[in-house]
Amino acid sequence: MTNTPAFPTGTILGYPRIGRRRELKKAVEAFWAGSLSADDLEATAAGLRQSTRERLAGLGLARADSSIPESFSYYDQVLDALCTVGAVPTRFAGLVDADGRIDLAGYFTLARGEGEHAPLEMTKWFDSNYHYLVPEIGPETDFRLASDRIVREFEEARAAGFLTRPVIVGPVTFLLLSKPSDGAPADFQPLDRLGDLLPVYAALVSRLAAAGADWVQLDEPALVSESIETPRAEVLGAVEFAYATLGRLAERPAIFVAAPYGSLDDALPVLAGSPVEAIGLDLVRGSIPAAVPGLSEKTLVAGVIDGHNIWRGDLAGAFDAAARLLDLSPNVAVSTSTSLLHVPHDVEDESSLGADLKGWLAFADQKVGQVAALALGLADGRAAIQPVLDAATAALEARRTAPGVRDGAVRSRAEALTEADFSRGDYAIRLAEQDKALGLPLLPTTTIGSFPQTGEIRRARAQFLKGTLTADEYRDLMRAEISRVVDLQEEIGLDVIVHGEPERNDMVQYFAENLDGFAVTENGWVQSYGSRCTRPSILWGDVSRPKAITVEWSSYTQGLTAKPVKGMLTGPVTILAWSFVRDDQPLGDTARQVALALRDEIADLEAAGIGVVQVDEPALRELLPLKKKDHAAYLDWSVGSFRLATAGVAARTQIHTHLCYSEFGVVIDAIRNLDADVTSIEAARSRMEVVGDIQSHGFDHGIGPGVWDIHSPRVPSVAELTELLEVAVAGIPARQLWVNPDCGLKTRGYEETVASLRNMLEATRIVRAEL
Ligand code: GLN
Ligand code: ZN
Numbered sequence: 001m002t003n004t005p006a007f008p009t010g011t012i013l014g015y016p017r018i019g020r021r022r023e024l025k026k027a028v029e030a031f032w033a034g035s036l037s038a039d040d041l042e043a044t045a046a047g048l049r050q051s052t053r054e055r056l057a058g059l060g061l062a063r064a065d066s067s068i069p070e071s072f073s074y075y076d077q078v079l080d081a082l083c084t085v086g087a088v089p090t091r092f093a094g095l096v097d098a099d100g101r102i103d104l105a106g107y108f109t110l111a112r113g114e115g116e117h118a119p120l121e122m123t124k125w126f127d128s129n130y131h132y133l134v135p136e137i138g139p140e141t142d143f144r145l146a147s148d149r150i151v152r153e154f155e156e157a158r159a160a161g162f163l164t165r166p167v168i169v170g171p172v173t174f175l176l177l178s179k180p181s182d183g184a185p186a187d188f189q190p191l192d193r194l195g196d197l198l199p200v201y202a203a204l205v206s207r208l209a210a211a212g213a214d215w216v217q218l219d220e221p222a223l224v225s226e227s228i229e230t231p232r233a234e235v236l237g238a239v240e241f242a243y244a245t246l247g248r249l250a251e252r253p254a255i256f257v258a259a260p261y262g263s264l265d266d267a268l269p270v271l272a273g274s275p276v277e278a279i280g281l282d283l284v285r286g287s288i289p290a291a292v293p294g295l296s297e298k299t300l301v302a303g304v305i306d307g308h309n310i311w312r313g314d315l316a317g318a319f320d321a322a323a324r325l326l327d328l329s330p331n332v333a334v335s336t337s338t339s340l341l342h343v344p345h346d347v348e349d350e351s352s353l354g355a356d357l358k359g360w361l362a363f364a365d366q367k368v369g370q371v372a373a374l375a376l377g378l379a380d381g382r383a384a385i386q387p388v389l390d391a392a393t394a395a396l397e398a399r400r401t402a403p404g405v406r407d408g409a410v411r412s413r414a415e416a417l418t419e420a421d422f423s424r425g426d427y428a429i430r431l432a433e434q435d436k437a438l439g440l441p442l443l444p445t446t447t448i449g450s451f452p453q454t455g456e457i458r459r460a461r462a463q464f465l466k467g468t469l470t471a472d473e474y475r476d477l478m479r480a481e482i483s484r485v486v487d488l489q490e491e492i493g494l495d496v497i498v499h500g501e502p503e504r505n506d507m508v509q510y511f512a513e514n515l516d517g518f519a520v521t522e523n524g525w526v527q528s529y530g531s532r533c534t535r536p537s538i539l540w541g542d543v544s545r546p547k548a549i550t551v552e553w554s555s556y557t558q559g560l561t562a563k564p565v566k567g568m569l570t571g572p573v574t575i576l577a578w579s580f581v582r583d584d585q586p587l588g589d590t591a592r593q594v595a596l597a598l599r600d601e602i603a604d605l606e607a608a609g610i611g612v613v614q615v616d617e618p619a620l621r622e623l624l625p626l627k628k629k630d631h632a633a634y635l636d637w638s639v640g641s642f643r644l645a646t647a648g649v650a651a652r653t654q655i656h657t658h659l660c661y662s663e664f665g666v667v668i669d670a671i672r673n674l675d676a677d678v679t680s681i682e683a684a685r686s687r688m689e690v691v692g693d694i695q696s697h698g699f700d701h702g703i704g705p706g707v708w709d710i711h712s713p714r715v716p717s718v719a720e721l722t723e724l725l726e727v728a729v730a731g732i733p734a735r736q737l738w739v740n741p742d743c744g745l746k747t748r749g750y751e752e753t754v755a756s757l758r759n760m761l762e763a764t765r766i767v768r769a770e771l
């Protein structure tokens with residue numbers, strides 16, 4: 001590179017791709033269903049990209065200076081990078097042409113599986129609720145520039161009058177997020193292939209230069225995360241090598257390396273010493289770095305607008321942070337801290353949120369406006385945007401003192417808590433009392449809570465919402481469903497009965513709707529993975545429980561059976577993780593408030609005669625901070641909030657928890673500290689890996705390693721279930737073991753549910769007889 005083009009003064013790292021009305025979701029699903037052709041899907045996608053560019057320009061990002069990122073994806077950005085560099089695993093070889101290219105149908109097969117093709121594994125993207133697809137890289141991976149989609153999208157924009165900035169996952173992050181392919185030697189690491197991957201990135205970058213791109217954005221979030229297993233020195237060496245290699249190219253656009261989700265720490269000097277032209281800093285999670293050699297020659301892209309939450313926030317503070325970077329480099333630009341992928345499109349699409357609350361919020365479009373304003377301030381001086389800063393400060397002030405944000409009763413209760421409120425007392429005593437109270441057999445059988453959500457259930461809920469079904473009619477329909485589900489469980493022979501959760505739209509939103517301090521949106525959809533979107537609730541004020549939530553349903557259920565019924569609640573950490581949470585106090589304080597509301601709910605369940613209560617915490621692992629130094633504080637408040645919610649019960653009441661994932665070893669200490677009487681977790685896919693974890697780390701409470709992988713409609717055979725149970729019994733004392741599926745059955749159909757549960761019970765009988 002000879003002349004570096006100027007970096008735009010304001011930009012964002014990425015924009016939601018699903019569409020304001022989830023147009024992309026609908027089109028993609030229509031394509032899967034066969035009712036939309038590939039050409040029509042591409043036309044819809046092109047239309048969406050064009051309206052996004054127009055919208056971003058309308059909100060203040062310039063058309064012709066690379067400030068608009070081209071961050072579209074049909075499904076996932078890691079999958080896109082995989083297809084771009086030709087890294088389709090050999091097990092999908094039949095889907096790829098001679099040049100390594102894969103068509104749209106094949107692309108979706110990688111993501112979703114089809115016939116004999118199991119999909120790529122999916123996992124959480126850093127500490128967000130977005131999931132990416134995990135590339136499988138081995139010595140056999142034949143890297144080549146197999147897709148020019150990124151170039152074509154750049155050209156498409158250009159033809160429409162926009163000079164955009166193409167975005168792709170950077171080479172180091174791509175390999176660090178990959179796993180070794182099945183046949184790879186034991187000592188192989190995907191990062192070993194960096195030298196072979198870089199020529200492909202080089203080819204891509206050169207193609208972009210030839211097409212006229214001034215800037216390209218390479219996302220390297222893996223550099224901020226300490227949960228990457230590769231030794232740090234190797235990561236830093238890879239960064240140095242990668243950007244020296246790409247930087248050396250004669251024909252290339254200027255390179256912007258973005259590092260969202262945390263501070264770069266020791267990776268910053270490496271990037272500062274490399275030939276890249278711009279570095280993105282997440283100043284929401286991280287702080288202003290110290291000066292390091294080379295930094296003053298880079299454009300510093302100040303990620304001061306939070307891409308991870310929905311608050312309008314402290315705009316003046318954000319401006320000051322960006323301005324302070326001017327001490328480090330004369331070239332500073334304003335940006336979001338992460339892609340706006342994690343937030344909904346537009347506050348203006350919400351008609352039922354209160355005017356006050358709306359004034360405190362900024363969704364993607366409002367955040368773009370904030371970026372544009374701050375960029376103007378950097379260029380023309382603070383005075384030029386003083387009114388905008390003042391308006392945001394006034395909204396913040398109003399929020400501080402608005403009714404509901406601080407509730408004296410909630411606060412004094414939280415302040416009065418003592419050590420004893422977090423502790424249930426001796427496990428041995430609890431165990432003895434629970435044995436007496438519940439009278440369960442060895443290897444007790446149960447499910448995780450939900451039963452299939454049928455079309456009828458969804459229709460009834462929709463009609464109730466519309467008002468065409470009265471509350472009484474709705475309740476009767478749900479009760480009929482519960483009664484059916486109880487009969488079914490009795491008939492199959494399960495030991496601990498659930499009500500099936502028919503009345504819940506979603507395990508978090510249901511509680512948000514029934515607690516004070518939360519609001520729910522109409523159009524606040526956020527991509528979770530592929531075409532799957534969630535609508536997180538907004539936790540804006542102090543949380544309290546106006547009245548009992550689940551007690552009526554659970555006691556109705558208990559009235560139908562002589563067997564113990566398990567009450568079902570979502571835990572405080574998961575409620576926080578899957579909502580947009582207030583940013584004006586520590587998460588731990590908010591978790592405590594939610595915990596106290598749940599504690600009251602559990603007390604009411606107990607008083608109503610419910611002897612088993614499950615508090616689900618599938619998000620415990622997800623919120624684990626990216627930096628190790630933050631782990632202890634996180635585990636302290638997260639585990640503490642679970643204990644606070646559950647420690648109010650008598651010794652005879654059995655507390656269960658459920659964690660979806662199988663990385664038991666990673667969080668074993670935390671799970672032990674939850675002090676639940678019984679923990680159910682995923683184990684079928686990992687073939688009972690957890691048994692080894694328990695043997696090596698030790699765990700003496702009840703444990704239900706899931707034997708049936710409920711993520712697919714496949715019915716496991718009695719033989720296969722028996723074998724899994726035998727593995728469990730061989731490694732864990734039978735006294736501790738429970739028998740259950742991996743997760744809730746909400747997304748399954750009845751046919752496979754009944755068949756699988758029958759097989760599960762049959763396998764249990766066989767293994768009990770062998771004890
Ligand atoms: N109790 C919930 C259910 O069965 C748990 C769901 C989950 O773990 N994600 O649906
Ligand atoms: Zn689960």
